[in-house]
Amino acid sequence: MDKIGLVVGATGITGSNLAEKLITEKWITYGLSRHPDLTIRELIPVEADLLDLDSLTNALADSRPTHVFFTSWMRHDTEAENIRVNSLMVRNLLQALSAKKTVQHVALVTGLKHYLGPFDAYAKSGTLPLTPVREEHPRLAIDNFYYAQEDAVYEAAARDGFSWSIHRPHTVIGKAVGNQMNMGMTLAVYASICKEAGRPFRFPGSSAQWNGLSDVTDARVLAEQLIWASTTEAARNQAFNVANGDVFRWNWLWGQLADWFGIEAVGYQDTIHPLEAELSQDGPIWQEMAAKYKLNEPDLNRLASAWHTDLDLSRPIEVMTDMANSRKLGFTRYQDTRETFFDLFEKLRVEKFIP
Template identity: 65%
Template sequence: MEKTALVVGSSGMSGNNLSKELLKQGWKTYGLSRGSRKDIEGVISLQADLLDIDSLKQVLAEVSPTHVFFTTWMRRGSEKENIEVNSAMVRNLLDVISEKKSVKHVGLVTGLKHYLGPFDAYVTSGVLPETPLREEQPRLSSPNFYYAQEDEVYAAAKRDGFTWSVHRPHTLIGNAVGNLMNMGTTLAVYASICKEENLPFIFPGSEAQWTGLSDVTDAGMLAKQIIWASETPSAFNKAFNVVNGDVFRWSWLWRKIAEWFSIEYVGFEDKIKPLVKTLEGKEEVWRAMAKKHSLVEQDLNKVSSAWHTDLDLSRPIEIMTDMTNSRTLGFDAYCSTTASFFHLFEQLKSGKIIPA
């Protein structure tokens, strides 16, 4: 039977890279997003509002996917609102698709806030999580929209009889400008500003992050694991962490990034220096750079997400991620973290997102 994928959130970093990998592996692929996106050749682009049932029914009327991959989310002002809107998005989509009787598997992408807490209480609870983070660690007591999304998938799976998988990447590195949590592009934009103004590349985070071990997830790695889990019976109905497979210290990687851009750097010194404040007032600098170098986006806020980079790099503990669940079942993909960052930087240059 032909494998037909519906990638929900196909314009985002994880959805974009997943769509490309599905096409590479020969899947018929539909991409659903709120905005009309047709930038991936071969993906059948669909546009709908996940909070509008009628919109979904109309757009999906002729679509009968065998696999649904949910890779999107929306941020609201509080975790209570995050839970309401993000659970509704998953529920609405799965309710509409339920009528098709075609779905065999649903994959859901969440992340490490499953272990670290939501935006409202991020790594601030009285007891910090034990690291490396492991899939069997229990849910936290605080409300979390990731848990609400999972529960919607579990309930629909019980009702409709499909299998599921949950994927928890660490910080995602990949090409998707405008993504709400895009550290790689944010650091590239910051480094480009430093180079333009002859300023040092200052590490914005905590001492624990500077000196401790860490890992990240290449968007391509995540895509490979999602597809693997959807086709491997022993992986059905399980949750998986997913990272590149190597570890690093920011004290090392920060230097490597600075060397790539040929700029000076400053490491952790006494206190956190938030990137949000460092980039404050740089909108006109970026606008001038965009004109000078013929960049495609003049709005600094559309190519950087300093707030989320600060959230990751200011954590008071080192964060490493254990991948036992998928490794023991045969998922053996690997990606060099420096290669992940440097490949992204090259893409950003060739795409005129940052200066060449």
């Protein structure tokens, strides 16, 4: 057993799915987070603060990872602070591991904000890329914490001699409680509230998103690409987009999501109707639903991240992901997007997160 994985951010959508996949493939797997997930069998928990180098060094003292998967980030009010904090987390981790001389590969998960700009300039005029987005698109001439994270990986790779890969998913869909960017669970909670309250399931986004082509990334697909890139010689030292492999229009998918819950779908109607405002008063309703249906999480804010779903669905352009770079190197995983959502909804229902 020569592969030892360290998943940084093991409680998130990407990290938890990746950890489960690594364990299935017989990797020794450590999961680093501030509040470790003890529910994944055979995952070795590591509790540490990525902003505290001493904390990291002590927590990782007994581990010798060969492959590091960095899936964590922290949101702050300004991009300058995002850059400072998120690059420091990467730098601290790789500094704490540097003396061990065991790391062979580091995989960093970022996303399509690489092409669309950071939150405070997200998909605004002047920063809009040509679509489908491709890895060779140059960096935007604005500050972006994804760039700072990449640069921290490049610097450490030059110092310590490991290979690297950068992974840029588009809207990761999967289960994670307390996650800051979680469209799948947000829509599941929204639909459940609509059903309980007798409200229509209204599309919250823009005309461009409603009518344009889009894609998403199943967390299981992302996990497989991370493992593939970290163990494939031809994939080393490259950036990879990653999505399901199909495309859709929300005006085609929205009604199918509504049908799964047995509710009325309402499409785009003249203007954006932010979901954050829609759900802002629904905390008490969700608490009542949690008690009525014996759900496992009564705090609406730990399941839904409406602000992020609004950002994705209110973009002024259609956004698709080109997958040619990894396809030609041998990564051919495909996932039907309808099944991505339906599989998640069923999992959430079985595990008592939605009624």
